[in-house]
Amino acid sequence: MFTEPDERVALREAVKKLAGKYGREYVEKQAREGGKMTEMWLEMGRNGFLGVNIAEQYGGGGGGMADLAAVLEESAAAGAPLLMMVVSPAICGSIISRCGTEEQKQRWLPGIADGTHLMAFGITEADAGSNSHQITTTATRDGDQWVLKGQKTFISGVDEAQSVLIVSRTEDAKTGKLKPALFVVPTDAEGFTRQPIPMSWQAPEKQFTLFLDDVRVPADALVGDEDGGLWQLFAGLNPERIMGGAFSCGMARYALDKAVEYAKERSVWKDQPIGAHQGIAHPLAKVKIELEQARLLWQKAAALYDAGDDFTAGEYANMAKYAGGEVACNATDVAVHTHGGNGLTQEYGLGNMLVAARLGRIAPVSREMILNFVAMHSLGLPKSY
Numbered sequence: 001m002f003t004e005p006d007e008r009v010a011l012r013e014a015v016k017k018l019a020g021k022y023g024r025e026y027v028e029k030q031a032r033e034g035g036k037m038t039e040m041w042l043e044m045g046r047n048g049f050l051g052v053n054i055a056e057q058y059g060g061g062g063g064g065m066a067d068l069a070a071v072l073e074e075s076a077a078a079g080a081p082l083l084m085m086v087v088s089p090a091i092c093g094s095i096i097s098r099c100g101t102e103e104q105k106q107r108w109l110p111g112i113a114d115g116t117h118l119m120a121f122g123i124t125e126a127d128a129g130s131n132s133h134q135i136t137t138t139a140t141r142d143g144d145q146w147v148l149k150g151q152k153t154f155i156s157g158v159d160e161a162q163s164v165l166i167v168s169r170t171e172d173a174k175t176g177k178l179k180p181a182l183f184v185v186p187t188d189a190e191g192f193t194r195q196p197i198p199m200s201w202q203a204p205e206k207q208f209t210l211f212l213d214d215v216r217v218p219a220d221a222l223v224g225d226e227d228g229g230l231w232q233l234f235a236g237l238n239p240e241r242i243m244g245g246a247f248s249c250g251m252a253r254y255a256l257d258k259a260v261e262y263a264k265e266r267s268v269w270k271d272q273p274i275g276a277h278q279g280i281a282h283p284l285a286k287v288k289i290e291l292e293q294a295r296l297l298w299q300k301a302a303a304l305y306d307a308g309d310d311f312t313a314g315e316y317a318n319m320a321k322y323a324g325g326e327v328a329c330n331a332t333d334v335a336v337h338t339h340g341g342n343g344l345t346q347e348y349g350l351g352n353m354l355v356a357a358r359l360g361r362i363a364p365v366s367r368e369m370i371l372n373f374v375a376m377h378s379l380g381l382p383k384s385y
């Protein structure tokens, strides 16, 4: 039988309590009024929840990705997901932990762990999209500095971040298969500007187009080797996918809980609640099964990542992200439907979740690109793109 260790069960309970204090109302209020999740974010940081995956000597909890993903799942299940956890501690924290120098770890990890330094992550470009091999943001060496030039799009949380980990290519590797060079760029650097993208999704976290016009950073802003290859990027992208899966599962749990509660209470035919009808009960039961499947997948992916099996972790992280995205879409759809007209009122807050759940099918890697990956790598089918 599969069970989580006692420490993780206790961690989940503690996060549930803290996140429950804020809940859906807090997130919606912040989104409506242009506020942020800062108060909750910093409280989570002070309690050690944001840095559970970071080594103790850098201010973290010394746990793994399975712990961090459990934190995110619980906060989302309580109605208060912290999107920036996918980015700051999971992607950036993991890359710096695995590829950074000792000095870089000391400089950035403690702030990432306690939440006082939020690091965004920028890989997506308008003309590259799902094909990251096509990115054109370029880093050119100039004495003991690097000069960055390019544009990024859909970068989350830049207005709240102190820095962004930018994925570029060096002048010497300007074309061909991506050899990523990763730089920590302060958000107040000269030549660094941002433009908000109006989104249909109402959330405190905003997305931005970034412009890097000859942004100069010191040599030690480069994390890892300029010629280190793709593994440096995947040190962060596998955690990103695991966290994406956990985020979606948490959202699905929230939607399912709300729907079940409503199905038990709402009664329009004599004294039977609507949940007595199989037309309502079966879709809810189906979502419950899909949800438990998706949770097992991210837990397996995280266990593999924490055990250092990056290759297999990659396969399962992709599948976990896929399964999470699907169940979040299905759960929010069923939850809205179970609520009838109320499902689309602002009071019940489920309509906006339909849009939020779609994110799990698109980002950080789309459903189709995962299917391409599984077809090719898990099944050995020919490459289709």
Ligand SMILES: Cc1cc2nc3c(=O)[nH]c(=O)nc-3n(C[C@H](O)[C@H](O)[C@H](O)COP(=O)(O)OP(=O)(O)OC[C@H]3O[C@@H](n4cnc5c(N)ncnc54)[C@H](O)[C@@H]3O)c2cc1C
Pocket: 087, 121, 122, 123, 124, 126, 128, 129, 130, 131, 153, 154, 155, 156, 157, 207, 359, 362, 363, 364, 365, 366, 367, 368, 369, 372, 384, 385
């Ligand atoms: C809310 C939000 C937050 C985000 N935050 C960040 C962030 O913080 N940092 C960051 O770097 N990026 C971020 N992204 C970007 C995200 O990772 C991209 O949107 C995603 O990778 C897809 O790229 P695209 O939007 O350019 O879609 P495209 O690549 O243009 O794809 C469009 C459609 O075509 C399909 N498609 C493309 N190629 C193929 C193929 N070969 N076979 C089959 N189908 C294909 C895709 O599946 C998709 O359905 C964010 C996006 C959103 C929506």
